[in-house]
Amino acid sequence: MNTQQQQSDTLVQITDLRFKRGSKVIFDGINMQIPRGKITTIMGPSGTGKTTLLKIIGGQLKPSTGSVQVDGLEVPKLRRRDLYTLRKRMGMLFQSGALLTDITVFDNVAFPLREHTDLPERLIRHLVLMRLQAVGLRGSRDLYPAELSGGMARRVALARALMLDPMMILYDEPFTGQDPISMGVLLELIKTVNAALNLTSLIVSHDLAEAMSISDYVVIISNGKVIAADSPKALRESESQWVQQFLNGLPDGPVPFQAAAPDYATDLFDFEQRS
Amino acid sequence: MIDFLARSGRRYLDALASLGRASAFLVQLLGALPSLFTRFSLVIKQLFSSGVMTLSIILVSGLFVGMVLALQGYNTLIGFGAEESLGIFVAKVLVRELGPVVTGLLFAGRAGSAMTAEIGLMKATEQLSGLEMMAVDPFKRVYAPRFIAGFFALPALAAMFSAIGVLGGHLVGVELLGVDAGAYWSQMQAAVEFREDVLSGLIKAVVFGFVVCWIAIFQGADCVPTSEGVSSATTRTVVYSCLMVLGLDFLLTAIMFSV
Ligand SMILES: Nc1ncnc2c1ncn2[C@@H]1O[C@H](COP(=O)(O)OP(=O)(O)O)[C@@H](O)[C@H]1O
Numbered sequence: 001m002n003t004q005q006q007q008s009d010t011l012v013q014i015t016d017l018r019f020k021r022g023s024k025v026i027f028d029g030i031n032m033q034i035p036r037g038k039i040t041t042i043m044g045p046s047g048t049g050k051t052t053l054l055k056i057i058g059g060q061l062k063p064s065t066g067s068v069q070v071d072g073l074e075v076p077k078l079r080r081r082d083l084y085t086l087r088k089r090m091g092m093l094f095q096s097g098a099l100l101t102d103i104t105v106f107d108n109v110a111f112p113l114r115e116h117t118d119l120p121e122r123l124i125r126h127l128v129l130m131r132l133q134a135v136g137l138r139g140s141r142d143l144y145p146a147e148l149s150g151g152m153a154r155r156v157a158l159a160r161a162l163m164l165d166p167m168m169i170l171y172d173e174p175f176t177g178q179d180p181i182s183m184g185v186l187l188e189l190i191k192t193v194n195a196a197l198n199l200t201s202l203i204v205s206h207d208l209a210e211a212m213s214i215s216d217y218v219v220i221i222s223n224g225k226v227i228a229a230d231s232p233k234a235l236r237e238s239e240s241q242w243v244q245q246f247l248n249g250l251p252d253g254p255v256p257f258q259a260a261a262p263d264y265a266t267d268l269f270d271f272e273q274r275s
Numbered sequence: 276m277i278d279f280l281a282r283s284g285r286r287y288l289d290a291l292a293s294l295g296r297a298s299a300f301l302v303q304l305l306g307a308l309p310s311l312f313t314r315f316s317l318v319i320k321q322l323f324s325s326g327v328m329t330l331s332i333i334l335v336s337g338l339f340v341g342m343v344l345a346l347q348g349y350n351t352l353i354g355f356g357a358e359e360s361l362g363i364f365v366a367k368v369l370v371r372e373l374g375p376v377v378t379g380l381l382f383a384g385r386a387g388s389a390m391t392a393e394i395g396l397m398k399a400t401e402q403l404s405g406l407e408m409m410a411v412d413p414f415k416r417v418y419a420p421r422f423i424a425g426f427f428a429l430p431a432l433a434a435m436f437s438a439i440g441v442l443g444g445h446l447v448g449v450e451l452l453g454v455d456a457g458a459y460w461s462q463m464q465a466a467v468e469f470r471e472d473v474l475s476g477l478i479k480a481v482v483f484g485f486v487v488c489w490i491a492i493f494q495g496a497d498c499v500p501t502s503e504g505v506s507s508a509t510t511r512t513v514v515y516s517c518l519m520v521l522g523l524d525f526l527l528t529a530i531m532f533s534v
């Protein structure tokens with residue numbers, strides 16, 4: 001396989017990425033490649049910086065050092081106009097759905113088209129209803145976001161993200177707080193959408209079973225490092241202690257359950273000594 | 276003691292940093308204004324929500340303030356046998372001072388706080404990030420329309436405040452206390468100047484509109500995206516706006532009337 005070929009197989013290429021929030025190091029030199037046309041999940045405990053990573057890929061946050069390439073473009077170095085052009089090709093689903101609360105479901109889904117195109121209203125209506133039909137919410141078009149359940153809001157957000165025919169969709173924790181039925185619907189939806197529209201899907205999640213079941217490729221991050229990256233099958237068979245601890249949900253192991261803190265005993269006694 | 280110094284030093288630095296962010300924000304906000312020519316409907320919508328929302332409170336307050344001015348003015352002026360000049364007194368006080376100032380304060384409390392809370396909630400619920408990821412600039416879509424709407428609404432509201440105040444003065448002064456209606460209106464017409472009174476009041480209202488909207492929108496956009504963050508940002512909007520309106524009122528009066 002020549003390098004040209006390899007380039008086009010990888011949609012997102014992250015090299016030696018470092019990122020800090022204040023004095024706290026969130027990413028300490030991570031590398032990963034997100035394959036094109038596949039469903040990739042980035043997994044890690046809460047607070048490891050999964051949302052942060054999506055925002056870095058979307059250009060909302062700038063890394064301290066390192067390179068983030070999306071479809072060959074160096075995101076942190078893009079000028080504003082080029083960044084906006086790139087974002088039109090990326091759909092992002094926020095944890096909460098992030099729908100605009102002052103307009104209806106229909107207007108929310110129509111929003112990207114109305115902002116970025118001059119299509120006639122008749123055509124917009126057509127396109128919106130198609131997307132709403134795809135996520136099963138054509139009947140809810142006149143509701144306001146406040147009248148939707150969490151699962152419905154996320155499906156509307158998916159319809160909205162699909163509006164500009166993106167090449168990639170980023171999902172932030174799509175599975176949290178879903179009941180079993182809407183979970184099933186959502187999993188199915190992510191899979192069919194990815195296949196039918198020839199997308200690349202990038203999911204960040206801490207829901208192990210669901211994420212493993214639909215992903216082609218899984219990246220596990222913890223404490224600012226990538227600890228494993230492989231297909232779900234290969235990961236299950238992995239010998240690595242880190243991976244096994246994560247997959248089996250063991251509280252103790254190489255990945256500490258505690259956030260970095262002073263020694264427990266010192267911490268406890270420190271107070272008594274001071275008082 | 277050292278602790279105290281360190282803490283006040285930190286506060287001072289925080290205030291400076293936030294002033295810096297507010298200035299950078301203003302530059303970006305002003306830069307986004309030209310884009311409104313193609314989306315005027317957004318401004319109309321905001322004009323409706325911030326202007327109309329504040330209208331009723333402005334009208335009621337204006338009426339009462341005018342009535343109080345007539346009572347107080349009558350009792351003072353009658354000592355000099357000058358109660359016929361009540362119209363001049365009421366109109367000048369309203370147009371020069373109380374119209375813009377009280378409207379500024381009420382606008383900050385009613386529309387300004389609502390703007391901060393709305394933008395803050397949009398931030399906390401990731402709507403602003405969502406817009407950015409859809410390649411829509413919040414400055415053009417969210418902040419600029421609110422800014423322009425508030426900027427135009429405040430002078431209009433101040434004018435209405437003064438107008439209804441003058442009517443309130445008429446109600447008390449003429450109908451209740453028996454000042455001659457002809458004197459009330461004709462003396463007012465003769466004595467109220469365009470440049471000295473109307474224009475100076477208008478300049479104040481325009482400045483207050485600018486400052487209150489800037490503070491309100493910046494506080495919303497800059498807030499910590501949690502419920503406490505939004506609520507303290509809302510409080511800050513009201514406090515800072517009121518202080519700025521009163522401080523700037525003194526400054527503007529000093530500049531316009533002492534030279
Ligand atoms: N706006 C912020 N300011 C400061 N720290 C933040 C902010 N947002 C997140 N963090 C910190 O960054 C870390 C990663 O956050 P996040 O990316 O939201 O994690 P995840 O999505 O994996 O749960 C967390 O430890 C959090 O405390």
Ligand SMILES: [Mg+2]
Nearest residue numbers: 050051052173
């Ligand atoms: Mg998160």
